[in-house]
Amino acid sequence: MSGVRLDGRVVLVTGAAGGLGRAYAAALAGHGATLVLNDIGVDPLGRPEQRSSAEDVAASVRSHGGRAVADASSVAGAQGGRAVVERALKEFGRLDAVVHSAGVGAPDGEFDELEDDALAAVLDSHLGGAFHVLRPAWAVMREQGYGRIVTVSSGVVLGAPFAHSYAAAKAGIIGLTRALAASGEPLGIKVNCLMPLAWTRLAAANPDPRTRDWMREHMPAEKVAPAVVALVSDDVPCNGELISVGGGRLGRVAFAVAPAARPEPFTAEAVREHLALPLEAERMQVARSVEDDVRRLRADEPPIPRSVVFAWFAAMESGDGAAAAALLAEDCEIWLPGDLPGSGTLSKAAFLELVGQLGEQFSEPIRLSFGAVTAQEDRVAVEAAGESGLRNGRSYRNRYHMLFRVRDGRIVLYKEYSDTLHIKQAFGLPDTVVTG
Numbered sequence: 001m002s003g004v005r006l007d008g009r010v011v012l013v014t015g016a017a018g019g020l021g022r023a024y025a026a027a028l029a030g031h032g033a034t035l036v037l038n039d040i041g042v043d044p045l046g047r048p049e050q051r052s053s054a055e056d057v058a059a060s061v062r063s064h065g066g067r068a069v070a071d072a073s074s075v076a077g078a079q080g081g082r083a084v085v086e087r088a089l090k091e092f093g094r095l096d097a098v099v100h101s102a103g104v105g106a107p108d109g110e111f112d113e114l115e116d117d118a119l120a121a122v123l124d125s126h127l128g129g130a131f132h133v134l135r136p137a138w139a140v141m142r143e144q145g146y147g148r149i150v151t152v153s154s155g156v157v158l159g160a161p162f163a164h165s166y167a168a169a170k171a172g173i174i175g176l177t178r179a180l181a182a183s184g185e186p187l188g189i190k191v192n193c194l195m196p197l198a199w200t201r202l203a204a205a206n207p208d209p210r211t212r213d214w215m216r217e218h219m220p221a222e223k224v225a226p227a228v229v230a231l232v233s234d235d236v237p238c239n240g241e242l243i244s245v246g247g248g249r250l251g252r253v254a255f256a257v258a259p260a261a262r263p264e265p266f267t268a269e270a271v272r273e274h275l276a277l278p279l280e281a282e283r284m285q286v287a288r289s290v291e292d293d294v295r296r297l298r299a300d301e302p303p304i305p306r307s308v309v310f311a312w313f314a315a316m317e318s319g320d321g322a323a324a325a326a327l328l329a330e331d332c333e334i335w336l337p338g339d340l341p342g343s344g345t346l347s348k349a350a351f352l353e354l355v356g357q358l359g360e361q362f363s364e365p366i367r368l369s370f371g372a373v374t375a376q377e378d379r380v381a382v383e384a385a386g387e388s389g390l391r392n393g394r395s396y397r398n399r400y401h402m403l404f405r406v407r408d409g410r411i412v413l414y415k416e417y418s419d420t421l422h423i424k425q426a427f428g429l430p431d432t433v434v435t436g
């Protein structure tokens with residue numbers, strides 16, 4: 001894979017004088033980006049502090065041969081947000097990416113003791129700041145049909161005592177990220193959210209000395225910064241993702257939803273009974289959009305796994321056995337029709353072995369086409385026709401039904417069913433039948 005280069009790209013970093021912000025600035029400059037470095041120079045509780053400034057960071061970038069200007073607008077207000085975007089346009093004539101890292105915290109404490117000013121400062125800088133900077137930046141990005149945005153959330157959204165305002169602001173940023181990612185998709189704008197963990201002055205406030213020591217040793221901000229570089233790059237492969245990064249470790253965070261339960265009758269008692277059951281983590285699926293969630297609740301809607309099944313068919317149709325195999329779960333069972341080499345019920349390992357031989361055995365790729373698709377919950381049945389020529393002169397042609405089960409986006413089982421009756425039995429039909 002070629003190196004990530006950001007030459008010619010103008011990147012705006014808010015909170016650029018912070019522990020993480022300055023590491024982002026150095027890494028982005030190291031990859032060729034031109035930088036607008038914004039920071040007002042406050043401590044974690046928003047009190048003025050001269051320890052570091054955006055100008056220091058910009059000067060350091062320039063001293064290493066990079067291009068950077070500093071900006072001291074506060075992004076906690078709409079005027080400051082507009083000013084910093086205008087600064088980028090005035091200095092460099094364009095704006096390609098924004099990393100919004102700025103924000104202040106509030107003193108930890110009981111929820112009912114949180115003061116209005118402290119609450120406002122947190123919400124206005126982290127969440128408000130995202131709106132204030134990203135709205136004017138969005139206009140520029142939409143106009144140019146290109147943009148990269150990195151928002152910054154935190155692991156506290158998963159649950160932490162006392163950090164009420166901060167957790168709420170950071171969770172709001174996730175919602176904004178997902179909405180912008182969906183809106184930006186057709187516009188050439190990609191928006192992803194970082195959940196960093198690094199030894200900065202924020203971490204120094206952690207009350208546990210062992211955690212502090214561990215973070216000091218293992219979690220330098222420099223081990224988060226490469227993720228920011230990747231996320232603002234032209235060919236960043238993801239959009240709307242949450243990425244947890246710290247100490248050189250990278251973890252993708254997702255919303256997962258369990259299969260919908262349909263207690264009948266649907267009463268408060270039935271709901272309470274269902275909620276007392278443990279979450280079935282292994283049956284949960286990643287929800288990438290609200291549609292994913294709504295679809296799960298709609299009994300008559302083909303389920304998401306259909307796309308996995310179709311991808312599998314497409315891969316088989318084009319003769320790409322490796323791509324087809326990649327969609328199979330480790331513990332899948334695969335039934336291959338009787339006149340194919342290696343037919344019968346196969347494990348994934350056996351299938352992969354077979355795929356290795358397919359190129360030699362087939363004189364042309366298997367051509368598969370599909371007809372009616374029947375879908376329900378985690379099952380998809382497909383009417384299929386397959387055809388191929390074998391090197392030994394035999395040809396293969398068949399029509400059959402297949403039943404797929406999909407778990408976590410992978411096929412765990414597929415079987416041929418010789419007629420529609422079996423499909424009906426498998427599904428307890430009548431059921432929706434759609435044409436794929």
Ligand SMILES: NC(=O)c1ccc[n+]([C@@H]2O[C@H](COP(=O)([O-])OP(=O)(O)OC[C@H]3O[C@@H](n4cnc5c(N)ncnc54)[C@H](O)[C@@H]3O)[C@@H](O)[C@H]2O)c1
Nearest residue numbers: 015018019020040041042074075076102103154197198200
């Ligand atoms: N350090 C971590 O482990 C960690 C963990 C989770 C999330 N984060 C998030 O990462 C980001 C950076 O964290 P950090 O550790 O570098 O913190 P930091 O306090 O060192 O940096 C934040 C910077 O934002 C600036 N700032 C605050 N309000 C501003 C405003 N209105 N306008 C412009 N600049 C403003 C501050 O002056 C400061 O330099 C923050 O959003 C933080 O919530 C950090």
